[in-house]
Amino acid sequence: MVELDDRKLKILQAIIQNYLETGEPVGSRTISKYTDLNLSSATIRNEMSDLEDMGYIIQPHTSAGRIPTDKGYRLYVDLLLLDKNKEVENMKSILIEKADRLESLLEQVAKLLAVNTNYATMVTTPQYKKKVKFIQLTEIDDKQLLAVIVFEGNIVKNKVIKVTRSLSKETVLKLNIVLNTFLQGLDLAEINLPVITQMKEQAGEDYVTLVNDILDAIMQAVSGDDDFKVYTSGATNILKYPELSDVEKASELIYTLEEKKMLSDLIHNKMDDEETRGIQVYIGDETPIETMKDCSVVTATYEIEEGVYGKVGIIGPKRMDYERVVVTLKNLMVELDDIFKNKT
Amino acid sequence: MVELDDRKLKILQAIIQNYLETGEPVGSRTISKYTDLNLSSATIRNEMSDLEDMGYIIQPHTSAGRIPTDKGYRLYVDLLLLDKNKEVENMKSILIEKADRLESLLEQVAKLLAVNTNYATMVTTPQYKKKVKFIQLTEIDDKQLLAVIVFEGNIVKNKVIKVTRSLSKETVLKLNIVLNTFLQGLDLAEINLPVITQMKEQAGEDYVTLVNDILDAIMQAVSGDDDFKVYTSGATNILKYPELSDVEKASELIYTLEEKKMLSDLIHNKMDDEETRGIQVYIGDETPIETMKDCSVVTATYEIEEGVYGKVGIIGPKRMDYERVVVTLKNLMVELDDIFKNKT
DNA sequence: AATTAGCACTCACTTAGTTTGAGTGCTAAC
DNA sequence: GTTAGCACTCAAACTAAGTGAGTGCTAATT
Structure with missing residues (x-):
């Protein structure tokens, strides 16, 4: 059985289009007048009955017109995607x-x-790709550092990090270098334990907490939730x-x-x-x-x-x-x- | 005429409280039973009639109960603000x-x-107070600079600035110093023409456009719309x-x-x-x-x-x-x- | 003089019954 | 295969009657 002949298709399309406009169930008489098929409402009724059997349309209650089912819409959409290029939006x-x-x-x-x-x-x-382009630590004041993390694609994240004691300019510089050497070009998955421990070693014992904080900040900036x-x-x-x-x-x-x-x-x-x-x-x-x-x-x-x-x-x-x-x-x-x- | 005696006030309060709960117009009988005033519905009716004349309550239609008017609510709110300290929210x-x-x-x-x-x-x-705490320019790559602007209160704004030609490390450093010397501690109103021209002079003719861009970025970061x-x-x-x-x-x-x-x-x-x-x-x-x-x-x-x-x-x-x-x-x-x- | 009981009246809301009309399915004729 | 005709269905709109919460007024009570 050929699922749908041309006439059925035209009728279905007419039903759907009409329903799209009005939101009301559409009856056989409407279709009979609406289309250029020149068929009486009775014929349409027969066809509609077939379409209902095939599951493309449905009656919300006896003696009401038909509305499309999900399957009906689906067919309509699939057939539609040969776009007439409408006026370009401004x-x-x-x-x-x-x-x-x-x-x-x-x-x-x-x-x-x-x-x-x-x-x-x-x-x-x-x-975005969560690959670190570079990291920049700056002092805001005695007790706070600002970490700016730039990711591939120029997405920039900031995070204020609290420190317990003031850091010297040299320390900050050193930390910057360490962070960048280790993390540049890595994405989230690549920042694993070996990298981290190695980095902590380089930074020196005194700064383990700080490095942790910075990593946390990166994680936070990266973990989609915060940012998606x-x-x-x-x-x-x-x-x-x-x-x-x-x-x-x-x-x-x-x-x-x-x-x-x-x-x-x-x-x-x-x-x-x-x-x-x-x-x-x-x-x-x-x-x-x-x-x-x-x-x-x-x-x-x-x-x-x-x-x-x-x-x-x-x-x-x-x-x-x-x-x-x-x-x-x-x-x-x-x-x-x-x-x-x-x-x- | 003393606007409201104690009894009227109690009745009004009862009406409002009941209405708050139910959302339905409240009638005299309800109040008569609801309160500890021990008054018959008829008395309440008289009082309600008075309250209606005074504009505190109104009938949505004849033969319906009363609901509070804006004026009624207003009185209720004004009288209420001696808070019973409710359970502390968690x-x-x-x-x-x-x-x-x-x-x-x-x-x-x-x-x-x-x-x-x-x-x-x-x-x-x-x-927030729009006072610049410090500015930091960093190179992202040949064609792009990242301006990080930190405001009083640790509010951080980023802006990527495009440059036509690559800048040397020294230039960036110099620009950083100039920007910070001139802008630190200033708020939007204080960044006026004299400051700007002076700053441009300091930066050197080659960087006028760049300084302009940075100022634009600050403006943008600061102008409430974007950010409120x-x-x-x-x-x-x-x-x-x-x-x-x-x-x-x-x-x-x-x-x-x-x-x-x-x-x-x-x-x-x-x-x-x-x-x-x-x-x-x-x-x-x-x-x-x-x-x-x-x-x-x-x-x-x-x-x-x-x-x-x-x-x-x-x-x-x-x-x-x-x-x-x-x-x-x-x-x-x-x-x-x-x-x-x-x-x- | 204030309060209350009693009563007629109002009116939104509910319920049930009626009408209407768009729509169907079926059958018989074209 | 198509169509006209007709009996049938059913949601929605309308109507009418009934219900009840509520009122305002008056006359009796405290």
Whole structure:
């Protein structure tokens, strides 16, 4: 049995498109008039009945129209990805102005996307390579040192370290040299016990605690948690879609967006999976986040430079305008690429 | 006419307290049973009628009980501020663990407060004194310098500066000395044209652009916008209160919380006003934020050190449990004080 | 003079019944 | 294979009656 003939496909598409617009179950008569197929509602009904059997659409209750199932959406999305290149967004100009710092740039991206799409959005900070470029210790005053750690990709971390006794200029210089000799070019995994003990030896017994503190600081700067951020925007857009806006669901959803940790699941889970590099569409249950089972999520990956990735995601109702969202994201990725290339 | 005799006051208090709990209009019979005044509902009715004339309570519709007006709440709050010292919150221990960085500490505070109070919360980063403690330029590579600027209060800002040509070690050293000699101890207002021109002279003609870039970086680091942040949490708590949870209102409110800029009005407006240093209660229309006219906001000011202030705010329905909120905030302020004192 | 009991009245809320209309599935005719 | 016609279903909108918490007023009680 050939799963879907051309006519069924056209009908399915019409159903989905109509449903995307209205959010209401769509009936046979609507389709009969809506399409250029010139079929009576009765015929459509027969076809719809077939489509329901195949699991692409469903009736929310007897004597209601049909709405697409997750499977239906999935087919629609898969068939859709031959993009008609829509009007180019003019985000770019706005973005560049604000692009003085990566973080505020990303925040802006989230905001702009939310405003433009009318969905909720999220943007993660990039997962950068955690390779130490250099370390610089400076005295702030008698009791405090400032450790500046620069990682590959010019990500800079600061940490104030308390010391019990004042250190001489020479000591600080020496420590700087030791730290850099040992740690430069290493990533987190390579800073292992042998390196550490050797380094401590070099530094001299008196400074073991200090070296420990500095290593702690590096660890802290590096351990993703502290530093992996998720910006969200447009949470309230969710309330615009009746199927999500009852207090129960909306509450859960907005909470998930607020409690950003959960969102990182969506990304971390599959971060290294080659497949998820492009544009990824999760429909309903397909998302790894339980509370979003009534939504769809579209994610895209941006790349700041080789090996430094972040994600952009759009969260909306299952009947989100996939075409527009996918195209918008694709354009955005191109623009971000431009920005990062011209910047670095 | 003596505005309020003792009995009226007791009745008003009873009405408000009951309303705080239930969120429902409260009737005369309830009060008659609830209080130890031993008055019949009829008497209460008479008194309530008086209270309504005086503007402390109001009927949402004929033949409904009464609810407090803003004026009623205001009286209640003003009379309440002789705190019964409630159980000390155990936030402190949790806080200290997480207090490795000020920003994440403040985020945690917002979160904890939200969880404990069941209201929406906000915490602003402190407005620190913008006085330069020292500046450190370091080469990252041929084309990039890293400027680390430490301000009074150990706030550290980084900025990567691009240079067109490679600089020698000596040049960097010299620039460091010049920058520090001229800028140390100055705050933003004091970095004026004379200082700048003098500094440029000292640096030598070749480095005018570079000095400009560095000054720009400082400006950027200092100019509040970039750096004044507001953390919010518990936005979804708003949905727990029926009087705020209809889509219209909730949407506006949560949006206000998300769009943090508006919140800063609440604080900036009156930041320097001596009065607002303590605990501040805004009821309904009293808040400077239009969208919060159906809420009450309680704010408190924390102090990291002399002259470095930030605000903590709790946003809830007008019938929020003022007593608890005020006490919680007071305790929190004490705890934050402790943390900051032990840290600095 | 203050308090209270009693009573008629109001009005949001609930419940149950009714109507409406969009939509279906089936059958028989084209 | 397609379509017209018809009986049937069911959510949603409307209606009507009933309920009860609450009020304001008046007359009796303390």
